[in-house]
Amino acid sequence: MELNSIKDAFDRVTKKQKLSCSKSQEVIDQIRQEIENAIDKVQSANDPGSQLDYKSVLAQLKDTLHNMAPLSQLEGTQKELNVAVSKYVKLLEKSLNPDISKAYRNIDFDSHMLNQIIASHFYRQGLFDVGDHFIRETGETESAAAMKSPFLEMYQIIEAMDSQDLGPALNWAANNSDKLSESGSHLMLKLHTMQFVKILQDGNRDEALMYARTHLAPFASSHMADFQKLMACLLWAGKLDSSPYNALLSPANWDSLAEEFKRQFCNLLGQSHDSPLSVTVAAGGQVLPPLLKFMNVMAGKKQVESMNHLPVPVELDREFQFHSIFVCPVSKDESTEDNPPMLLSCGHVLCKQSITKMSKNSTKIFKCPYCPTDIDAGQCRQLYF
Template structure:
């Protein structure tokens, strides 16, 4: 991919620039050291200034600072030229891949404002809403994300009370989602209490909060009970991993994920995902548009592209069925149909093979006789 080649070229430039900088600083330090040594000798009343200067000149000639610097600078220039060539290969005219679509401006504004709010940029989001003249576009979602960030800010200061209160209020919904967030929060609070050296208080906290989770998390609770023997010195215990900051990061991520889930929002910002997927899919799309333009063909009216635009798995949210006979992607007018034998073809392929349901036909993948009237539509 062109974007990857540009990144590699940039990384090489950064590496060469760092080497050039280090080499230049090394040469400068050598020159400074020789000059300082000569100055100290000249300050001595017994030294011959002409002789000292002559010796300094000889030393500087031996160091050959320009020669040393030119080598790394030349390598940097070569890397820069290759980076520029890689940039030239990237077609900046992305308008060729633009397709005329009608967007609901209100929906787009809501998505943008929600992106700012989910990033914690509430003032920026408010400013955008005011500029877009849609003050009611994201009021509800703003208050929800504000609550989430108040909880996360408290957690940064190792204050778990707001998070525990939220998890308790939503414990039933968290259980439905199969999340053990509440236990993880109690886990962190227990360790915080124990780390302060209060064994009795930690034991009291465990008795109060761990009992409801004993059935499914006994081994984890037993491990925490073992920590009681090392109150105030957990870092020296066999359970030192409970102090890892990673434990907090995991809980923060889980809380954010569950909070977004419960308010009907995705964990990742839809705007960020859209842009990231677009950046990944843009290079092959631009190549296809260039070929189409060369053949003077119009792609605006196409229902689907004739070439695949591969995206990573994190950008694949819906199942896609391609008919193994026609090699066409299923649509609302041409849905996938499961035959009585269990194999699946698109509706148009079945109609074609059955002469519009007037006769039975052989499944192309097994010897079963298929009656088109008994085929059932599949929903993904």
């Protein structure tokens, strides 16, 4: 999508609109001035001894307005505005309503797998009724329970957290404490901290101290600063909102804790925090404009259908980059185990197959395509990402 061209077209429409408005106001002011002058003359024609006749005044006004040709003046600027608007609408239709089927390649889909992905998306978004209805419509009932059950549990715990009830979350974290520790998660500490603050805000200092000794003390050695801060909060039992630690009572802390719980829950399920379907759609929407532009350029060329790799790079935002890849700048192929990236003696990097072709199977010296250095293929070293 050429956003710059859309902006330029919008600026032209805005400029024409301001010009048309200014010209219209100018013509209206002229007409009003002439009418006011004619009214003054008619009123003075009634004075004794006046030589003016109101009929002649009206005739003169008519001639003046006819010579001004206000409609002709307005039509000129309005026509220019209409042309600019028409071009802008066509540009929007072309840019914002493209034929996205051009970027589609006929491939075989596993409908069973696709249905599971869609159903799983509904369940992980908490849309259980929608997911159930989708499962019934597609007939994927066998795997429905396995997909739905864990997310149903997750949302029941999150719903309790929304009501500031940490009991279910603490029970889940306790049952999965070993796995959480292995993944380096601090969810258990965060849950106990929030529960401690909640007890303290209710004014139960002794209960809060007992809770800290039982549940927070094991974390003291590895999180001393946080532990000391919580112990200082004991001095403000029942009035934590007016203490230097009132930030602990922010509603945003509950939202952050629920999000962290959701992240860790999905992690233990072996799934990403974000729905794979959402990520796919978002990434697809980002690369669709350059893909459409490429397909428009390559329209009618038969080799497009047989291409295994795009001849042009398609950039994705950092959030969609999950692992390192290398694309050979010569062949445009992604590196693989059989075609790894190789470091040349000059510091540039090419894929192994490109080096093999350029060196005639390592039998001759070749020049680096990006600098004039002579390269011995035997001195190239494989890179590991």
